[in-house]
Amino acid sequence: MKENPHILYVYPFGPFYPITSGSDLLANTHLEYFRRKKAKVDLLFYHRPEKVNQIKQFNEMYSWCNSIHELQTPWHELRYGEFLCVADYVTKIEPLKSLLKQNYDLVFNNYCLTAPIAFAAKKAKIKVLETVDHLFNAFPISLGKKNQPTCDLFFYKKVEFDLYKIFDKILFINQSELDDTPKINGLSYECIPPAWPFENITQKKTNNSNVDVLFIGGGNKPNLEGLDFFYNEIFFPYLRNKSINLTVVGKVCNSWYVEDPMVKKLGFYSGPISEIYDSSKVVIIPILEGTGLSIKTIEAFAFGKAIVSTPSGTRGMNITGNPLVTIDMKNNPEAFAKAIIDLIDNPIKRDELGKKALNQFQKEHSFEVYSYRMDKFLELAS
Amino acid sequence: MSEQKKFYIINNGMKDLRGHYFETSISIAEAARDMGWHPILTGHATCELGMVPEWLEFYPVFRTDHWMASKIEDQSHIETLINFADYHQASIEQVKVGKATFQQFINSRFYIRPELNAWNIVPVKQTFFTRITHRIKEVYDNDGLAKLLLLTLKKIFRECCPPLILKILKKALSPFIKKPELIKPNKLNFDLDHELHSCILFKNDLSKILALTKATPSDFVFLPTAHGRELLAISQICEESTFAPRFGLEFRHALDFPFIILPLGEEHAYAAQHRFYFERIKEKGLSNRIRLFTDTKELAEDYTNFSGLPFDVLPIPFRQDFLKNHEVIPPILHEKLRIVYIGDPREEKGFHWLPFLIDFLAIDYLKTNKVVLEIQASVHPVNSELKCINALEILKSYPKEWIKFHGSNGPLNPESYYQLLSNAHAIICPYDKLTYHSRSSGTLTEAIAAGVPTIVPADTWLSNQQPTGSGLTFDGLQDFLIKTKQLIDKYPEFLQKAKLAKVEWQKNQDPKDLIMEVTKESLQELIAR
Numbered sequence: 001m002k003e004n005p006h007i008l009y010v011y012p013f014g015p016f017y018p019i020t021s022g023s024d025l026l027a028n029t030h031l032e033y034f035r036r037k038k039a040k041v042d043l044l045f046y047h048r049p050e051k052v053n054q055i056k057q058f059n060e061m062y063s064w065c066n067s068i069h070e071l072q073t074p075w076h077e078l079r080y081g082e083f084l085c086v087a088d089y090v091t092k093i094e095p096l097k098s099l100l101k102q103n104y105d106l107v108f109n110n111y112c113l114t115a116p117i118a119f120a121a122k123k124a125k126i127k128v129l130e131t132v133d134h135l136f137n138a139f140p141i142s143l144g145k146k147n148q149p150t151c152d153l154f155f156y157k158k159v160e161f162d163l164y165k166i167f168d169k170i171l172f173i174n175q176s177e178l179d180d181t182p183k184i185n186g187l188s189y190e191c192i193p194p195a196w197p198f199e200n201i202t203q204k205k206t207n208n209s210n211v212d213v214l215f216i217g218g219g220n221k222p223n224l225e226g227l228d229f230f231y232n233e234i235f236f237p238y239l240r241n242k243s244i245n246l247t248v249v250g251k252v253c254n255s256w257y258v259e260d261p262m263v264k265k266l267g268f269y270s271g272p273i274s275e276i277y278d279s280s281k282v283v284i285i286p287i288l289e290g291t292g293l294s295i296k297t298i299e300a301f302a303f304g305k306a307i308v309s310t311p312s313g314t315r316g317m318n319i320t321g322n323p324l325v326t327i328d329m330k331n332n333p334e335a336f337a338k339a340i341i342d343l344i345d346n347p348i349k350r351d352e353l354g355k356k357a358l359n360q361f362q363k364e365h366s367f368e369v370y371s372y373r374m375d376k377f378l379e380l381a382s
Numbered sequence: 383m384s385e386q387k388k389f390y391i392i393n394n395g396m397k398d399l400r401g402h403y404f405e406t407s408i409s410i411a412e413a414a415r416d417m418g419w420h421p422i423l424t425g426h427a428t429c430e431l432g433m434v435p436e437w438l439e440f441y442p443v444f445r446t447d448h449w450m451a452s453k454i455e456d457q458s459h460i461e462t463l464i465n466f467a468d469y470h471q472a473s474i475e476q477v478k479v480g481k482a483t484f485q486q487f488i489n490s491r492f493y494i495r496p497e498l499n500a501w502n503i504v505p506v507k508q509t510f511f512t513r514i515t516h517r518i519k520e521v522y523d524n525d526g527l528a529k530l531l532l533l534t535l536k537k538i539f540r541e542c543c544p545p546l547i548l549k550i551l552k553k554a555l556s557p558f559i560k561k562p563e564l565i566k567p568n569k570l571n572f573d574l575d576h577e578l579h580s581c582i583l584f585k586n587d588l589s590k591i592l593a594l595t596k597a598t599p600s601d602f603v604f605l606p607t608a609h610g611r612e613l614l615a616i617s618q619i620c621e622e623s624t625f626a627p628r629f630g631l632e633f634r635h636a637l638d639f640p641f642i643i644l645p646l647g648e649e650h651a652y653a654a655q656h657r658f659y660f661e662r663i664k665e666k667g668l669s670n671r672i673r674l675f676t677d678t679k680e681l682a683e684d685y686t687n688f689s690g691l692p693f694d695v696l697p698i699p700f701r702q703d704f705l706k707n708h709e710v711i712p713p714i715l716h717e718k719l720r721i722v723y724i725g726d727p728r729e730e731k732g733f734h735w736l737p738f739l740i741d742f743l744a745i746d747y748l749k750t751n752k753v754v755l756e757i758q759a760s761v762h763p764v765n766s767e768l769k770c771i772n773a774l775e776i777l778k779s780y781p782k783e784w785i786k787f788h789g790s791n792g793p794l795n796p797e798s799y800y801q802l803l804s805n806a807h808a809i810i811c812p813y814d815k816l817t818y819h820s821r822s823s824g825t826l827t828e829a830i831a832a833g834v835p836t837i838v839p840a841d842t843w844l845s846n847q848q849p850t851g852s853g854l855t856f857d858g859l860q861d862f863l864i865k866t867k868q869l870i871d872k873y874p875e876f877l878q879k880a881k882l883a884k885v886e887w888q889k890n891q892d893p894k895d896l897i898m899e900v901t902k903e904s905l906q907e908l909i910a911r
Contacts, residue, residue, distance in 0.1 A: 080492065082492070082495065088485055088488060119477070119484055154441070154594060166474070
């Protein structure tokens, strides 16, 4: 591909800076990668009304883009078919209609829900889909639609795999989701886990930490259910009586009912997230289910923290170097608690595990590794 | 290698994975699998997963059931809407090569809420030309060429032509104008809108499952408990799509309801619905891709006479694996003779007669510990019939050692059901004679297959099937009580005959025969091919 490629980047749940979710982090990683490639990026995103306060910061962050287009839609209220319907409709009206007529070197879509936009960009040379996660799985888990009839989920799967056929290259962040995807001749598939797109990540000594246990999470259902389970089955019976405190950060606080002097709920934290990590001893990932990749685990790796996680928190990751403690929290809550106590009581062990975590991050999720993998996959000059 | 042919079992009334619907479905699926088909089972949308064997594909998808007694549940979360015919025509491959639009791809797969019309989701832009051509097509399709000509002339000559000439023209063309079809203002004793809405829902759900599983003309779709509304929906699918599979619909319910007293000359809603649907089918003729069945010769005659459509007879499937090697062992030493009532506790099944039986047997048989009555007592405290609820209360008041209750907390699971059946020394079917004059009984089928002596109503399908000497028939309550006593007294004789009859019966009611019969191509189909 030529230098300074002309790229159309599409994101359905914007703006995605400041980061409030794993998919926001992923989008920031993509854009940072394209910035470093000196690409000419036309940025298109669907504006979620609740993120209206972020728009100023977002525009500043992405002022380097060639153009930014935001579409005001009731996107967040739509169901699967309706997502597609609206995405198809907006390709027929201005300003998208003109935008899509351009000779893009690359159209890069996040989530297959935006597939109609890639389809309409007829002159684009390469069309790439970042799946983020399998939506037919995400629907019942993240959106709490567990009672969706099986047939509908099976149907979503069919539609989703059909939509993949519009693209030339398909990206995954979770290896097992890539493995589960039926392969179509002529399409390239690759699993590239996201990186932390920002500088200044170093492991800090945690001797002066005042937070014993830290959990950072968005307001989705798996976070809420997992945190609830952790509090009731682990924190309350095993940790609280040992004067161990818990700090919860992120939008998960908004819908979590617990009021306990030993639990600090900080909510959405607009300051540097490194401050929170630096002040904590152990990071927990207490989720019981999830799709895609657990971005909060990667983030904790990036800050070199000692992590105790459920198997769901490490889904789809290559963790052969044991960079964290993984315990089935649901079936063995006591062991989960013991692992936390052990790390809190033992700073040397904690630092060692933290080093392993940082090493894991550098090996799998550093920006250099990410860039190398993306260069290879997208065939962009490095 | 060619793909395995699929055998669909459409059981839209199946709301849980137990009971008759489930048991027969599994037995049919097993037989289909053993005969080289790929079985696919479907159920009601509220049916939970679990308990379905791993080898069996299962989709709980239907929003309608057989009786449609309650209003259609609001299931707005079901957003998928597929038309079987359109689904393949608007595949993503067709979209990519420009033979279908993206909008068609979406529309053939999803239900888009009407309020989203604010997005003006209309694939074709309406222009003056499209409006005119659409109107022309509409008039031509509905009223014919003559009317189209007349309207065109009217439009052209409205300004310059005298009204008299127009009048003459109208008279000249009138014999050629299609007469609007007069719909008889018959007073229907059922909610037609509700029925037709249910019919459309069924069609959508069936279309969805057929499209998703890529049904082909060589596949077969079987409805073990069909209703007229499903027949109409399936006829429409066959009409619209050239690549529809073949269908077999089995009608298992009688069309008369002797327990329900209606005003003179009034028809029961169930019969009226079927009359309505069968008439609609006859207007266009039964598709050669559809065959109709019942499970008894008597019922087939009733349906043929009622509808004027052809009905064949199928064997009655049951879980042969549970009963194949079963041997009834008569009571030894002080063991009690187990008399079993099994099946749904309903009035038409004579559940409310059981207290009379207890009273009748009390002194000589129950107090003396010769006999115990085992009852499937899955009576719902609210939904069951009042007589059955009361009967259960009375039954509970008897000494505990006289009666053993099963399934008091809900329907029995397959294992408990077959355990109760196979532990029986005798099975009583105190069924209503009129209701069951042509209807089949799964309980009797299984009892004969297990080699258990039975008591059944006289002059019914049950009495016709009961092997000679393997049990007794009764006429009325008093006779039922006396015959039960006789059966107990001469039990060994009846048991011997029942054991002899069992092997032959199992052979005749093999679910594989059902698959063979139902999938057999009719003469019409062979000619059509």
